[in-house]
Amino acid sequence: MGHVEDRWFKEVPGPDGKPQRVRTVRYGQGLRYRVRYIAPDGRERSKSFPDRAKRDAEGFLAAIETDKRRGSYVDPNAGRMPFDEFAETWLRTRRFDESARGPIKARVRKHVISYFGKRPIGTVQPSTVRDWDVVLIGKGLADSTRAVLFAHLSGIMTAAVDDGLIVKNPCSAKSVTAPVPALKRIVPWTIDAVAAVREGLPPRYRTAVDIGAGCGARRGEIFGVSPEDFDFDDGWLTICRQVKRVGARSVFGLPKNDQERRVPLPDSVSRAVRVHIDEFPPVPVTLPWEDPRRDERVTVPLLLTTTFRTACKQQVFAAVAWHRALDGAGLERTRVNGMHALRHFYASALLDAGETIKAIAEWLGHADPAFTLRVYAHLMPDSPGRARKALDALFDGPSGFHGPATAQSGA
Structure with missing residues (x-):
């Protein structure tokens, strides 16, 4: 156990043998009380308090001993x-x-x-x-x-x-409010806009729109897709890598959140990819895995490559292909009209078809379905409208029951 030491007074034996308090040579100088205790690491620690602060010193020692018993001790000097x-x-x-x-x-x-x-x-x-x-x-x-x-x-x-x-x-702390980013209201492209942008791309890049709008892949994931990732028979695409930039170099890496995912492969996308493979055979590309400073290299036959048989670079692709396609489609060259717009189209199409938020979040690769809901809630079909239609269908069914009004009339 620790103790509180009074450095201004000490006890000495008196003439009658009883202890008495006398001043020390430090009387009136410096801090009077010193708390001394043994920390969990076995070393002695101390903290000093001024005159008339004995209660503070005793309270500090009590708190230290309590923290030691609870296992929550923190060295005050740390x-x-x-x-x-x-x-x-x-x-x-x-x-x-x-x-x-x-x-x-x-x-x-x-x-x-x-x-x-x-x-x-x-x-x-x-x-x-x-x-x-x-x-x-x-x-x-x-x-x-x-x-x-x-x-x-x-x-x-x-x-x-x-x-x-x-x-x-x-x-x-409760008094600290974490900043919350305001979510911008997403206005998804129409199918005509998607088709116009696809048409405006060079033929070797058009299937990028198919994979983005039809499978919800991110830009880097589209550039990292290999024909080996498609299960054409059962209708699945495994998104297991992306092409991204680390410093000035391109590398392969896992998709965002470091998680592979499988997404449904629509027949229309499957057919478009097969045609692309016949016209533009895959090109093996070797890149570092995640960190260009490491020796690990991975070779992947990529579905989409440049005319120089290299992996697509995001900024270069935008400059030589994507921006020109936007111009041809009558769309502005803005951030909201980047390749991410294809994912928004994908999500809006699934929501309109009645797909669940949980499934959409999984296929988009979102770590939290709540995030998907916050981003796309305004695109969900009108809930009151759906409720009215459902109740009308129930009350106006084949049985001839026409709802609460009929019941109230006594019919």
Whole structure:
């Protein structure tokens, strides 16, 4: 057990043999009370308090002993580590998709580390986090950007809790409101727009529209599709890789969220892919797997390649093919009209057909069906309209029952 030491007084035997308190040589100098205790690692720790703060010292010791019994003890001195030092460690050791590591480092250093700097990490309180968010708003950052930065800061503080530097994550406090990005209302393309963009692409790239609009694949996943991924007999496409950029190099990698998925292969898409394979035979392409710095290389016969027999690069494809197709279809060259618009068309078509959100989320590769619902809820068929039709069909059925009005009339 620990104890509270009074450094201004000590007990010595009196003339009568009874202990008496006398002043020490430190009387009136420095902090009076010192709490001394043994930490879980077996080392002695101490903390000093001023004169007239004995109750505070005793309360601190009681809290320490309680935390030790509960297994939630945190060394009060651990929180002195500078925030920037710990954040850089987090950036170095945190597992990120290699294609995202560079942008994440840039964001964290520019908007998080630059603000908190060398402040001891233990002094970052909920009020500190709120002040930081106000600064981000003042810079004019979008809600979506602030939400991403808040997630990074929360991740850093959670790691500090795990490492025993702080007791609680200030980002999780009730008084802190996490930024929520405003979801833009998606207006899906019409089938005519999809067809016009497909027609405007060079023939060797047209099946990209088939796979995007007919199977819901992402852009990088479309570029990473191999004929080997199609089960033409049973009607399935396995999306098991993508082509993405890490720094200045193209690599193969797992789909987003590191999960393969199988999606239904419509007959129309199956036929279009077969025709494409006959006209443009697959080309074996060798790329690094995930990290270009590693020696691992993978060779895949790709369905879509450039005229130079290389994997498609997203920015180059947009410049030489996609933007021209948009122009021909009378669509603006905007972010909402990127290849992701094909996924929105796919989701809207399935919703209109009455498919469940859970199934659509699985086929789109969303980790959480709730996200799918938030993005596409406004595209779902009118629920009140469906309810009216269902009840009308029930009450106006073959039995001749014509609903509540008939019942009320006594017929």
